[in-house]
Amino acid sequence: MLKRRNDILHAPASALWNPEAVAVIGASDNPNKVGGRAIHYMQRYGFQGRILPINPQRTEVQGLTCYASLEDLPEVPEAAIIAVAGDAASDAIRACADMGVSTAIVMASGFAETGAQGRALQDELVRHARTAGMRIVGPNAQGIASFVSGAVLNFSTMFMEVEPMDGPIAIVSQSGAASVMPYVLLRERGLGVRYLAATGNDADLGVAELALSIATDELIRLILVYVESLRQPAMLAQAARIARERGARVVLLKGGSSDLGAAAAASHTGALAGQDAALDAFLERHGILRARDVHDLVNAAALFVQGLPVREGRAVVMSHSGAVGVLCADAAERAGLPLAGLSDATIEALARILPGFATAGNPLDLTASLLGNGAMFSQVLDVLGDDPQADMFLIGVPVAGPGYDVPDLARTAARFMTSHRKPLVVTAPQRSVRAAFEACGVPTYVSETDAIHALWQYAHSDALHCAEEVSLPPEQTSVPNGLLDEAASLNLLQRYGVPVVAHAVCTNAKEAASIAQTFGEKVVVKGCAAEIPHKSEHGLVHIGVSDARGAAENCLARLASLGVREPRVVVARMERGLHEFMLGVTVDAVLGPIVVIGEGGTLVEIRSDVVSLLAPFSVEDALTALRRLRIAPLIDGYRGQLALDVEALAQAAVALGNFAIAHRTSLVSVDMNPVIVMERGKGVVVVDAVVEFKEPA
């Protein structure tokens, strides 16, 4: 038995991405078959390890000695590709595990993607492998590839079509297609890709763990991730943290809608948060940029690869066409990319360079005088580059032709990037113009919107923070089941520091009347029964009543008529404040509880003005998030109104988050609406709440 390496994590150059020997079970002499392609690629792309084809029908495959079975191999391979089908695949996986293979790349399909039976088989094989110490990529995986070691354990046809080149980018994807789509876009822009993985069913060694295995590679500047259902978020967070610490970035594209929608159907908060709120909150917390499609995933890649300082991300737009400046300014406004205000010194210096009729500003119009005066371009760039407020540059070249020395402009732009170390991109509709700039290493875009968006992505990604790793407190083990009634909900939340309304639960009207006196002249009386969460629809909510007794009698009778066995009412203090908010919790199966904060009241779902935070979080996090609400102007006092006690609201949100974390696997949802917010210093009070726990299994 030869040596075995299992230190996959944090060791990108080791076993996984550069195995000493690779067995190919189901090896084919035909490079266009699944069992032949990896062998072809490994030989073609310079893999230095040993390739061990296995096929009982052959003694030689693609010029290599072929073995009849695993047992016949001269050594235990570090990696094995499983390219046989059906039961043979399962047998091969088990045999590899038992033999001491480190990683199996299971290309065979017929597992979880086919239904429950396939899933059960897959689970069993993963358990078997894990017990034996083997990791599985797949099954149903296109495979992994390292274009630095030549270990291309991958059957995609793409590397026949578009020649690989080692470079500072990694692609990890659940889907095979979604791994090669960004690959080809990057390669056609001249950017190199070092690692590429497509994990198919993603059953064991998945996308997050692969990202983590790559994050420590000093050469990698950008990790692109495609998932349809994210597993192991903590590993992805760790990968993002490790990458960010050395200036590299993670960009993620999620295909399809999340599972949150279904899980949270019972709660208003779930519907309100939207299906992707948990993922957005997770990505934001861990400084991972989100892309909306494959094009977007690679849009800023050239900027990430160059890694020039972002500074404050203020852009300067210049062009020899006024319209391009106008269109770029429009795009910048849409994207939220700030344009730099130029210093007086810059304006004066530009005025000395530009022709008399041109005005120095941002966007800067070089006018057609650029024609026949290429030196002007260089002078202008130097002046702008020295302005401390000019952080990033977009140059629009809408038209070229006689009089424009485009290669010279391109060389000037490239020189500028070296001398001033400020990001610079070019937008040009004409292919030949882009090619001239690309040849000098200047990132180019067809559309001004894409160019502006790339600058925004680059600056925004830089501005994101990556939260510290937190260790979660232990969960509460003794928890209620199902829907809690209002009183039980309020009491439970109060124990976690959520400020709830002064209230009492009464079983008869006389008691209600007596308690009501202690709450003031007017009170709130509500029917209280877990089975009737939508109280107002049943006439069970009486607000601002002076006849508490009558209201209680009414509620008790109504509850009885609805079949509630032990009718009760909640009598509560009548609270008035400046504005109604809502706080809620919905729980993502993978990412855990998120707290939703927003405008409350009866129109909460129509207003749909909410922000979401992954629990737990700090008061500062909550305050920052609150500023993103449409109703944020109310916070500091809108049009002469009083300022809101937003600090107290943030504290209540934090308390709710802590409650959710303490019940993270048992909780279904929390709806608190309205949360009445008083003037600054006077607090907030939750006047209604419904907590729902899972039903016992």
Next chain:
Amino acid sequence: MLKRRNDILHAPASALWNPEAVAVIGASDNPNKVGGRAIHYMQRYGFQGRILPINPQRTEVQGLTCYASLEDLPEVPEAAIIAVAGDAASDAIRACADMGVSTAIVMASGFAETGAQGRALQDELVRHARTAGMRIVGPNAQGIASFVSGAVLNFSTMFMEVEPMDGPIAIVSQSGAASVMPYVLLRERGLGVRYLAATGNDADLGVAELALSIATDELIRLILVYVESLRQPAMLAQAARIARERGARVVLLKGGSSDLGAAAAASHTGALAGQDAALDAFLERHGILRARDVHDLVNAAALFVQGLPVREGRAVVMSHSGAVGVLCADAAERAGLPLAGLSDATIEALARILPGFATAGNPLDLTASLLGNGAMFSQVLDVLGDDPQADMFLIGVPVAGPGYDVPDLARTAARFMTSHRKPLVVTAPQRSVRAAFEACGVPTYVSETDAIHALWQYAHSDALHCAEEVSLPPEQTSVPNGLLDEAASLNLLQRYGVPVVAHAVCTNAKEAASIAQTFGEKVVVKGCAAEIPHKSEHGLVHIGVSDARGAAENCLARLASLGVREPRVVVARMERGLHEFMLGVTVDAVLGPIVVIGEGGTLVEIRSDVVSLLAPFSVEDALTALRRLRIAPLIDGYRGQLALDVEALAQAAVALGNFAIAHRTSLVSVDMNPVIVMERGKGVVVVDAVVEFKEPA
């Protein structure tokens, strides 16, 4: 004097786009000078008319006889290019006009773009030309070009770079750069452009009129328009109407923010409507699609050119990758493009074709079985093409290579378009794959989002209607000046059928108290003074008061202390309804009044939930627009609440629109907030209004 044709409108083949003779004033022998390039282009691109260079320094220019002056010409040219500078340009314009030239293409700059003096000169020259019967394109214009006649009266370098080809697209732009950017994007996609114009200062024969001159050309399927400030909207509307009648479309890109912002600064409605609301309302009314950037302007061009029936615009997505289907479905949801529900017959037929493990659905996953079974693609397409619910097709080809016969797939797709006459596009990240489909005439996209968006643009453009031409009623000639006080505003609006609250104006508290009795137990009392429009900020609004006398005294005293000479109060009936809306008017200098309808109340600007309609409009228009509000769910009764009298709200909006049209040049703005909407059948009532007219000049 030779014959002269002035029938520019509706005669695309005539004078303007194919003049019998073109004089070039300031002709140059150098094709790379402004005065030389049009001559070069016209000779190169087969212009059949006579080219008449004028330059006192030369006897020959680019092989043509050169004349010393206009007077020396052997004929009166239909068109003249003015390529001389400064005073010579002005002199040449005047001379051309006096001589009987039909159209002058003024490339010379130094006019309105340089300031007030230049603008005055420009205005004077336009007046001079118009009087003489000559039209001016420009000044400061890159010029016009017809690639069918070869009349390229245009100095852009672009036609040196990218060879023209006649085709069914026209580009009319104020900016030179913005005319050639879409040109190069179209040409690099293999699409032909017949007309191209860049009007520079757009002082006379402008973008809208040029579009109109093109709209009747039966070959033109698509007119692309770029403006920074739209002039002559009625002509553009007419062009869109003529084009639409024969199935052609207009797409418009506007650069820069509109002037509305500044003009409407005084009114809440103006701020609320947003800078571009008037333009959006105008474009929607006239069935003109709006693009957000140059890329977007040409994004669906291939679909427009093919002109296949849209039917109901339901798309089918198919790919041999599940991820592409997922990503396309995501993009379709974002774009609002409906995916077709396939009929049972289609599902069954597909099940017979697809491999066992694939599921027939939309998106349709052909799986990797497409490899080595190209016939399946054709069979599947035929089945889908026969489904009456499948209107448009998107095929995702994320990867190619050995086993994929891409040229055959491309031929199959092209055949399908011919046989089924349904729009079909392909998305493929790989350049060579796109090229194979493009070669067969199949529109292709790099990104799935762009492909989906193109289908949406094409379907949406088809669904737009083009309003009938309306003749506006005459304007009111006797109108007030400046800001009207509440009472005057309400009374004026009431005369146009706007339902306003029952109210009275009183000058003393006793009178107020007496009137109040006729309005019920509780009333509203407000201070009334035109100079104090923001009443509540001065404590001048008393709602639901029983002591009308006290409230009136308070208001009168407060008004006196604010320096109001004749203090008055409005006493009004206390109105209660289901929800507060707002209605307002803001007036665009070019497009006229727009009516803004939205949620009302004190938080109106925070909520910012409004729709805008170009006045005048119908009740149906208003009802349709209301359904676009975020608060639209309230209309039919939300969560057991009563339905709103939305019909009455729409009627009030129509009345307001008619009022605005009757005062279209004198009105500045109207703010009516709140407009209290009652339950269905009970009407609406405007309880506060401010009308502002222009101050006398």
